[in-house]
Amino acid sequence: MPIVSAGEFAVDYIDSGSGPTVLLVPSTASGNRQWRALIEAGGERYRFLAMNMFGYGGTSPWPATRRQSIADQAALGRALAQLTDGPISIVGHSFGGTVAAQIALELGQRVRGLALFEPNPFQLLRVAGEDDGHAEGRRIRNIVKERGGAGDWMGVAEEFANYWVGDGAWAAMAEGRRNALAGALTPNFHEWDTLYGDRDDDQVVAFDLAQLQALSCRILVLRSENPRPGIAAIDRLLRTSCPEWEFREVAAGGHMAPLTRPDLVNPLLLDFLDQVN
Numbered sequence: 001m002p003i004v005s006a007g008e009f010a011v012d013y014i015d016s017g018s019g020p021t022v023l024l025v026p027s028t029a030s031g032n033r034q035w036r037a038l039i040e041a042g043g044e045r046y047r048f049l050a051m052n053m054f055g056y057g058g059t060s061p062w063p064a065t066r067r068q069s070i071a072d073q074a075a076l077g078r079a080l081a082q083l084t085d086g087p088i089s090i091v092g093h094s095f096g097g098t099v100a101a102q103i104a105l106e107l108g109q110r111v112r113g114l115a116l117f118e119p120n121p122f123q124l125l126r127v128a129g130e131d132d133g134h135a136e137g138r139r140i141r142n143i144v145k146e147r148g149g150a151g152d153w154m155g156v157a158e159e160f161a162n163y164w165v166g167d168g169a170w171a172a173m174a175e176g177r178r179n180a181l182a183g184a185l186t187p188n189f190h191e192w193d194t195l196y197g198d199r200d201d202d203q204v205v206a207f208d209l210a211q212l213q214a215l216s217c218r219i220l221v222l223r224s225e226n227p228r229p230g231i232a233a234i235d236r237l238l239r240t241s242c243p244e245w246e247f248r249e250v251a252a253g254g255h256m257a258p259l260t261r262p263d264l265v266n267p268l269l270l271d272f273l274d275q276v277n
Contacts, residue, residue, distance in 0.1 A: 003058060006079035012058030013080055014050040017043030020112075020277040021084045023077055023103065024050040025096035028191060029160070029184040030259060031056040034093070037262035042270050046277070049080045053099065055187030062190045070102045070194040070206040077103040081110070089113040089273055093258045094120055094164070095191055102207055104215060111217040113276030115269055117250075117258050118223055118231050122195050123206050125233055133233030138200070141192040148189045157182040163228065164255050209241055219245040220272045222265065224254045231255065246272070 003010050014024075014032050016039050024035045032050035039048045053073055054062040062068050077099065081088055089112050092100025097119030104114045122137030140163060147155040157178060161169040170178070194206055219242070223235045239247055248268055253261030 001052075001058060004079050004083065006075050009054070009060040009076065010058060011060075011076045011079050012052040012056070014039065014048065015083070016050075017045070017047045019044075019046045020273075021081075021086065021088045022046045022048050022273060023080055023088055023090045023100075024048055025077060025090065025092035025100040025103070026050070026053070026056075027094035027096050027256075027258070028188050029181060030093075031184075034259050035091075038091075038258075038266045038269060041262075041266050042273070045270075046273060047084070049083065051076055051080055053096070053187065054190065056184075062187065068190040068193045070099065071106075073099045073191075073194060074102040074106055078106060081107055087112045087277075089115070089276055091115045091117075091269055091273075092119065093117045094255065095188075098195070098206065101212065104217065105207055105211055109216065111215075113218045113220070113272060114215065115220040115272050116222065117265065118227060118255050119221070119234065120195070120231065121206060121234065122230060124209055124237060125230070127208060128237050130233045130237065133230040136228070136230035138196055141196045144185075144188055144192055148186070153182040153185055154178065156185055156188075160185060160188075166254050209237070212238075213242055218272075218276050220268075221245055221247050222250055222268060223247070224250055224257055225252060227255065 001012050002015055003012055026032050026034045032052050035050045052059040053076060088110055090100045090104055097116035098121045100116060101119060104111045122134055125134040143159045144156055158170045161173060197205055221238055250257050250264050253264060258265045
């Protein structure tokens with residue numbers, strides 16, 4: 001895969017297809033390979049730039065001694081956006097959806113469309129008074145920080161699978177897949193710094209709702225049929241606060257539907273891209 005520089009960091013990415021440019025931002029633990037089906041389906045209509053975030057593939061790991069911000073992750077996407085001079089659309093999933101929103105904020109008028117599948121900006125819930133949803137995200141954050149910090153990445157992987165993939169997912173997972181997931185999750189230790197401070201009373205560490213409301217591009221938000229309560233609270237908040245956005249539901253596949261049910265997700269994404277390009 002090609003490499004581009006983002007300041008001191010190397011960014012590993014896929015560059016495939018031709019046409020209007022679409023930046024793809026993957027979810028935690030997946031890497032940019034999660035977008036292969038979308039790239040194959042739309043490669044004759046779009047040029048896809050699929051980034052790897054910090055610590056995935058050939059992208060530089062995040063320095064252990066520094067606190068990561070959402071702007072740090074977005075800088076990787078902006079480096080890819082500099083590979084083209086024209087307008088750009090952005091697609092992101094889960095944490096990658098939160099990063100995609102930040103990239104859109106920073107690129108401003110260059111962005112034609114922004115499509116997000118179950119983004120996880122939990123910090124919005126605290127400001128909105130959605131305490132239960134905010135606490136749900138913090139619980140997962142604390143598991144990653146405490147168990148991951150102690151080297152128990154198998155324990156983190158079990159919690160991750162059962163929360164994000166679905167109840168019982170870990171028990172149904174083969175040993176090789178468990179080991180692979182545990183190994184892929186280590187960058188998540190720093191990713192949570194972009195959404196939560198170390199204490200409950202820390203200030204918001206990522207973008208706020210007013211910034212999202214000021215976005216001028218067309219925006220599509222996708223959710224699964226039965227999202228986790230915290231993700232449902234984020235979706236509800238966005239629907240209420242940004243009624244001009246488009247909201248759709250995917251009938252199966254859960255939070256990981258972009259990987260497990262691309263047959264349902266990708267037609268919605270390509271239809272949206274066709275409308276904005």
